[in-house]
Amino acid sequence: GQILNSTLEQQEVRKRAVEAATQLMKAETGSLLLVDENKEKLYFEVALGDKEETIKTITLDLGEGIAGWVAQKGKHLIVNSPKKDARFYIGVDGRTKFKTRNLICVPVKVKQKVIGVLEAVNKQDGADFTEEDLSLFSSLADQVAIALDNARLYQEQEVMFFQTAESLADAIEKRDPYTGGHTQRVTLYSLAIARYLPLKPIEKKWLKIASVLHDIGKIGIEDQILKKPAQLSPEEYGVIKHHSDLGAEIIDHIRQLRDIVPGVKYHHEKVNGRGYPKGLKGEDIPLLAKIVSVSDTYDAMTTDRPYRKALTKEAALKELKRCGGSQFDRKVVEAFMKAYRNGEI
Amino acid sequence: GQILNSTLEQQEVRKRAVEAATQLMKAETGSLLLVDENKEKLYFEVALGDKEETIKTITLDLGEGIAGWVAQKGKHLIVNSPKKDARFYIGVDGRTKFKTRNLICVPVKVKQKVIGVLEAVNKQDGADFTEEDLSLFSSLADQVAIALDNARLYQEQEVMFFQTAESLADAIEKRDPYTGGHTQRVTLYSLAIARYLPLKPIEKKWLKIASVLHDIGKIGIEDQILKKPAQLSPEEYGVIKHHSDLGAEIIDHIRQLRDIVPGVKYHHEKVNGRGYPKGLKGEDIPLLAKIVSVSDTYDAMTTDRPYRKALTKEAALKELKRCGGSQFDRKVVEAFMKAYRNGEI
Incomplete structure (x- = not known):
C-alpha cells in the first residue's frame, strides 16, 4: 500500500487549505507564511494567484510588516486602511505591483508557539473585514496548525523509521x-x-x-x-x-x-x-x-x-x-x- | 521528543474541526459520521452538544437516512424540509428528543472514495441552508478528509515501525x-x-x-x-x-x-x-x-x-x-x- 506521503503532496494540501480559507473570507487572495526558526524570518509557503513566484522570493523579519507583527506578537490583526498603519510594509506590493486595500491576518499556533501566519487580502466588493471574519479565520488557522503539526510528526516518524532500519542494518553489517x-x-x-x-x-x-x-x-x-x-x-x-x-x-x-x-x-x-x-x-x-x-x-x-x-x-x-x-x-x-x-x- | 500522536488527540482534533465547520455554517449543531467498511455502516465519530452520548449509540446503514444517502451516492444534499423528504430518518430525533428543522450534508472523500459524511443541523435564526453554504461546507469536508487521511497514514506508519522493530527483534532472538x-x-x-x-x-x-x-x-x-x-x-x-x-x-x-x-x-x-x-x-x-x-x-x-x-x-x-x-x-x-x-x- 501507499504508506509514505510526499512533501509535494503536503504543499498541495496547504495550498488547498489557503484557497478554502481565502474563499471563506470572500477575499481576492491569501497566503500562508511560515516561521523559519533558524533565520528568525517569515517566508511565503503558499501565495495564491499569478504573483506567487515573485512573492515567494520575499522574506520578512519577525516584526516586519503586518505578518511579521502578527508572528512576533502572536495576536491577530485586521487592517482596513493599510496606508494609515505604520506596521504595513509596502515592499510586497512594490515588488508585485499588487494593491493591498485591506487584509486580515491571524497567527498559526501549535502548543502556544507561533509557527506561521495566515492572511487574506482584499475583501471582495470593496467591503471591510469584520470581527466575525476574524473569528472564522482564527478557526481555520487552528485547522491549518493541526495539519502542519501532523505533517511534521509524520515526517519525524518517517525519519525515525529510516534511522532505525539503517542502525539495524549497520549492526548486522558489523558482524x-x-x-x-x-x-x-x-x-x-x-x-x-x-x-x-x-x-x-x-x-x-x-x-x-x-x-x-x-x-x-x-x-x-x-x-x-x-x-x-x-x-x-x-x-x-x-x-x-x-x-x-x-x-x-x-x-x-x-x-x-x-x-x-x-x-x-x-x-x-x-x-x-x-x-x-x-x-x-x-x-x-x-x-x-x-x-x-x-x-x-x-x-x-x-x-x-x-x-x-x-x-x-x-x-x-x-x-x-x-x-x-x-x-x-x-x-x-x-x-x-x-x-x-x-x-x- | 514527542514523536507519537495519540488516538485521543486525533479525536480532539476532529471534534474541533466539526465545531469550526458548524460555526461557519451558522448551525446549531453538527456531526461527523465515518464509514465502517467491514460492517457497511455509518457511525458517529463526532456529535456536538449534550446529546453526544446518545447519538453515538446509533449507527446507520449505507443508504439509510440523509447521511446514509449522501454516503452511498457520494453527493451532497441540502434538506430544508426534512418532514417532506422521504430519505429523512426520524430515528435519530426520536432517540435524542432533538428537533431537526433543516440540515446540510456533504460527503468526505479520499481519492474518490467516501470515507464519511459531514453534517450541520438547524441554521440559526430560522434561515435555510443555501447553495453558498454548500460550497463552503464542501471545502471544509475536503480539509477534514485530508486530516483523516493523514491520521490514517500516520497510524499505518506507526504500525510499520513497530512491526519492523518486532520482526528484527524476532530475527535477532532466533540466533x-x-x-x-x-x-x-x-x-x-x-x-x-x-x-x-x-x-x-x-x-x-x-x-x-x-x-x-x-x-x-x-x-x-x-x-x-x-x-x-x-x-x-x-x-x-x-x-x-x-x-x-x-x-x-x-x-x-x-x-x-x-x-x-x-x-x-x-x-x-x-x-x-x-x-x-x-x-x-x-x-x-x-x-x-x-x-x-x-x-x-x-x-x-x-x-x-x-x-x-x-x-x-x-x-x-x-x-x-x-x-x-x-x-x-x-x-x-x-x-x-x-x-x-x-x-x-
Missing part, C-alpha cells in the same frame, strides 16, 4: 567484518540509479527501504561462515545464499513493507537466469531487485575482500557494462553509467 | 535458541505493569519500544557464546553482559529514540547496585529500565534454559517478591503483582 558502510553506499547508488529510470515517487521510497534492508537476512547466518577470513566452500556459499530468502521472510511479516519483499528476495538474481534463489530471468526479475543488484555488485567490486583487492572504479564500471544483458539489466546499467558520468556515484 | 517469543512476552508484561504505574501515554510508548528492542544488542554477540548449550564461564558471561551497552549504542544513533536508550542500557541494573553495566542504585535507575528488568527476569525464570527447567509461575512470583527492594524496584514488583492478580499476565 560481517568486510562490509563497513556497505548498506549506506548501496542505498546511495540505488537512489542515484533511480534518478535515470522512470520510477514513481513511491517506488523510489520502496527502493530506498529495499536497499537499506537488502542484507538484513544475514542476521540468520552463523558467524563461522559469515566471518570466515577466506573464500567460501561451495557448501558454505550455499548457506550464505540463503540470506536473500531469510531477509524476505523477515520483511514479509511487516504488512506495510510487502512491496519491498521482491527487492530483498531477488537482489541476487541474474537476467540470464543463473542467479539465486529462484533462477528468475529477464523481465521476471522485479525492477527494484535489478537496481539493488547493480548497486550491491558495484560496491562489492570496489571494496577489498579478504581474498582479493578492490577493483578500481573504472575496472568495476567496465565489468558492469560487460555483464549488462547477462548478469545485469541493460537499462539499469545505463542508468548507473549516467549517474556516474554526472558525478552522482 | 539465541532458548528465547523463542521472549521479546513479545516481555513487551506484554511491561505494558501490563505500566497500567498500574503513573506513566504518561508517551512514556508507555517509550516503554513499548524499549521492551521490543531491549535485547537488540545481542546482534553483536558471537554465536559461540550466544548459542553455547551450557552455563557460561565468567569470561563468556562478561561478553554477554556487553549486550545492554551494545543495544544502547545502536539506538543512540536514532535521534527520535533517544528517550528509549536508558530503558535498553540499564535493564540489567539492580536497585542494590549489583547489576550491570554501571552498578546504578535505586532512584538512579530509570523507571523504564526497572520495568523491563522485572518483565525480562520473570520471563527468563518461567522458560526453560539449557542448564535448568523453568520455574512455575508461582515460584517465579515468589522470587520477584523476595527480590523486591534488592534486585527489583518494590513499586514495579507491586504493579506486576496487581497485573498478575487481574489476569493480565
Whole structure:
C-alpha cells in the first residue's frame, strides 16, 4: 500500500487549505507564511494567484510588516486602511505591483508557539473585514496548525523509521567484518540509479527501504561462515545464499513493507537466469531487485575482500557494462553509467 | 521528543474541526459520521452538544437516512424540509428528543472514495441552508478528509515501525535458541505493569519500544557464546553482559529514540547496585529500565534454559517478591503483582 506521503503532496494540501480559507473570507487572495526558526524570518509557503513566484522570493523579519507583527506578537490583526498603519510594509506590493486595500491576518499556533501566519487580502466588493471574519479565520488557522503539526510528526516518524532500519542494518553489517558502510553506499547508488529510470515517487521510497534492508537476512547466518577470513566452500556459499530468502521472510511479516519483499528476495538474481534463489530471468526479475543488484555488485567490486583487492572504479564500471544483458539489466546499467558520468556515484 | 500522536488527540482534533465547520455554517449543531467498511455502516465519530452520548449509540446503514444517502451516492444534499423528504430518518430525533428543522450534508472523500459524511443541523435564526453554504461546507469536508487521511497514514506508519522493530527483534532472538517469543512476552508484561504505574501515554510508548528492542544488542554477540548449550564461564558471561551497552549504542544513533536508550542500557541494573553495566542504585535507575528488568527476569525464570527447567509461575512470583527492594524496584514488583492478580499476565 501507499504508506509514505510526499512533501509535494503536503504543499498541495496547504495550498488547498489557503484557497478554502481565502474563499471563506470572500477575499481576492491569501497566503500562508511560515516561521523559519533558524533565520528568525517569515517566508511565503503558499501565495495564491499569478504573483506567487515573485512573492515567494520575499522574506520578512519577525516584526516586519503586518505578518511579521502578527508572528512576533502572536495576536491577530485586521487592517482596513493599510496606508494609515505604520506596521504595513509596502515592499510586497512594490515588488508585485499588487494593491493591498485591506487584509486580515491571524497567527498559526501549535502548543502556544507561533509557527506561521495566515492572511487574506482584499475583501471582495470593496467591503471591510469584520470581527466575525476574524473569528472564522482564527478557526481555520487552528485547522491549518493541526495539519502542519501532523505533517511534521509524520515526517519525524518517517525519519525515525529510516534511522532505525539503517542502525539495524549497520549492526548486522558489523558482524560481517568486510562490509563497513556497505548498506549506506548501496542505498546511495540505488537512489542515484533511480534518478535515470522512470520510477514513481513511491517506488523510489520502496527502493530506498529495499536497499537499506537488502542484507538484513544475514542476521540468520552463523558467524563461522559469515566471518570466515577466506573464500567460501561451495557448501558454505550455499548457506550464505540463503540470506536473500531469510531477509524476505523477515520483511514479509511487516504488512506495510510487502512491496519491498521482491527487492530483498531477488537482489541476487541474474537476467540470464543463473542467479539465486529462484533462477528468475529477464523481465521476471522485479525492477527494484535489478537496481539493488547493480548497486550491491558495484560496491562489492570496489571494496577489498579478504581474498582479493578492490577493483578500481573504472575496472568495476567496465565489468558492469560487460555483464549488462547477462548478469545485469541493460537499462539499469545505463542508468548507473549516467549517474556516474554526472558525478552522482 | 514527542514523536507519537495519540488516538485521543486525533479525536480532539476532529471534534474541533466539526465545531469550526458548524460555526461557519451558522448551525446549531453538527456531526461527523465515518464509514465502517467491514460492517457497511455509518457511525458517529463526532456529535456536538449534550446529546453526544446518545447519538453515538446509533449507527446507520449505507443508504439509510440523509447521511446514509449522501454516503452511498457520494453527493451532497441540502434538506430544508426534512418532514417532506422521504430519505429523512426520524430515528435519530426520536432517540435524542432533538428537533431537526433543516440540515446540510456533504460527503468526505479520499481519492474518490467516501470515507464519511459531514453534517450541520438547524441554521440559526430560522434561515435555510443555501447553495453558498454548500460550497463552503464542501471545502471544509475536503480539509477534514485530508486530516483523516493523514491520521490514517500516520497510524499505518506507526504500525510499520513497530512491526519492523518486532520482526528484527524476532530475527535477532532466533540466533539465541532458548528465547523463542521472549521479546513479545516481555513487551506484554511491561505494558501490563505500566497500567498500574503513573506513566504518561508517551512514556508507555517509550516503554513499548524499549521492551521490543531491549535485547537488540545481542546482534553483536558471537554465536559461540550466544548459542553455547551450557552455563557460561565468567569470561563468556562478561561478553554477554556487553549486550545492554551494545543495544544502547545502536539506538543512540536514532535521534527520535533517544528517550528509549536508558530503558535498553540499564535493564540489567539492580536497585542494590549489583547489576550491570554501571552498578546504578535505586532512584538512579530509570523507571523504564526497572520495568523491563522485572518483565525480562520473570520471563527468563518461567522458560526453560539449557542448564535448568523453568520455574512455575508461582515460584517465579515468589522470587520477584523476595527480590523486591534488592534486585527489583518494590513499586514495579507491586504493579506486576496487581497485573498478575487481574489476569493480565
